[in-house]
Structures are given as structure tokens and as C-alpha cells.
Amino acid sequence: MSMLDTDLIPRTEGVFGSLAAEDFGSVKAQMSFICARILTKRKVMGVWHDVITRSGQWISSADTRTGYSAGNRAVGQTLLNYEAGQWLGKVAYNKAGRITGLLIMPPTETANVPF
Numbered sequence: 001m002s003m004l005d006t007d008l009i010p011r012t013e014g015v016f017g018s019l020a021a022e023d024f025g026s027v028k029a030q031m032s033f034i035c036a037r038i039l040t041k042r043k044v045m046g047v048w049h050d051v052i053t054r055s056g057q058w059i060s061s062a063d064t065r066t067g068y069s070a071g072n073r074a075v076g077q078t079l080l081n082y083e084a085g086q087w088l089g090k091v092a093y094n095k096a097g098r099i100t101g102l103l104i105m106p107p108t109e110t111a112n113v114p115f
Contacts, residue, residue, distance in 0.1 A: 012076025012091045013061040015102070019048045020058040032098040039102055047104055056083025069115035073100060079107065090115060 011030070018026045024041045031039065052058065064078035074093040079086055092101035092115040101115055 008066045008074060008076045008093065009064045011093075012066070012078055012089070013064055015076075015091050015099070016058070016061055016078065016080055016089050019044070027099070027102075030099045032094055032096075032100050035098070035100050035102075044102065051080075051082070051087055051104055055085035055087065058082055061089070071115065073115055075115050080104070 015027055015030070018024070022045075024045055027044070028036050028041070059081045061078040062081055064076065066074060066076050069075050069092060076091045076093070078089050080089045086107055088103075088105050088107040088110065090101075090103040090105075090113070091099055094100045103113060103115070105113065
């Protein structure tokens with residue numbers, strides 16, 4: 001059974017639900033050690049709050065899917081629906097299922113992203 005056959009869709013949606021609930025701790029608990037050192041609470045929640053400032057409160061995730069990046073990392077991708085717009089959320093996972101990357105970006109700017 002591959003990682004994509006498991007729970008990556010609800011896990012990916014849960015990451016963004018946790019950010020919306022201001023629960024960075026539960027996201028950090030899923031990160032690899034290196035990822036947690038780089039993606040600090042200040043950085044991640046700063047981006048999250050910037051998106052809320054631009055697009056209003058988060059409403060839901062939709063059209064969540066999984067796949068593999070060029071570096072063969074499992075990736076969960078979801079459309080983030082806000083009061084006044086949509087953003088794309090991506091979460092990269094290592095073979096152990098730990099988060100190794102997190103992106104929030106406009107859905108139209110998907111070129112040249114690391115995963």
C-alpha cells in the first residue's frame with residue numbers, strides 16, 4: 001500500500017483546518033525535524049494571516065487530491081476557499097508521512113514551485 005492509498009486527503013485538509021483554528025502546534029507535530037525548524041510558527045501563521053487579510057476568512061477545502069512531485073515526494077493539494085477568493089494549498093510528505101513542505105499560493109501561480 002502506498003502513502004497515497006492512506007489518509008493524505010484528510011490529513012492535507014486537516015493541516016489547513018488547523019491553521020484556520022490557529023492550532024499551529026498540531027501542524028508542527030506532523031512536520032519533519034528540519035521542516036519544523038524552517039517553517040516556524042511566525043512564518044507559517046504570517047502567511048496564513050496575510051491570505052486572510054487579502055481574501056477574508058477561510059471557509060473550506062475542496063477538490064483535494066494527491067500525487068507525487070518530481071522529487072518523488074507525496075503531495076496533497078487542495079483548493080482553499082475564502083470569503084473573497086481562492087488559494088491553492090500544497091503539503092509535501094516524506095516516506096515516513098511527515099510534512100516536509102507547505103505552500104499557500106494563488107491558484108494561477110503554480111509554475112516554478114518546489115513541489
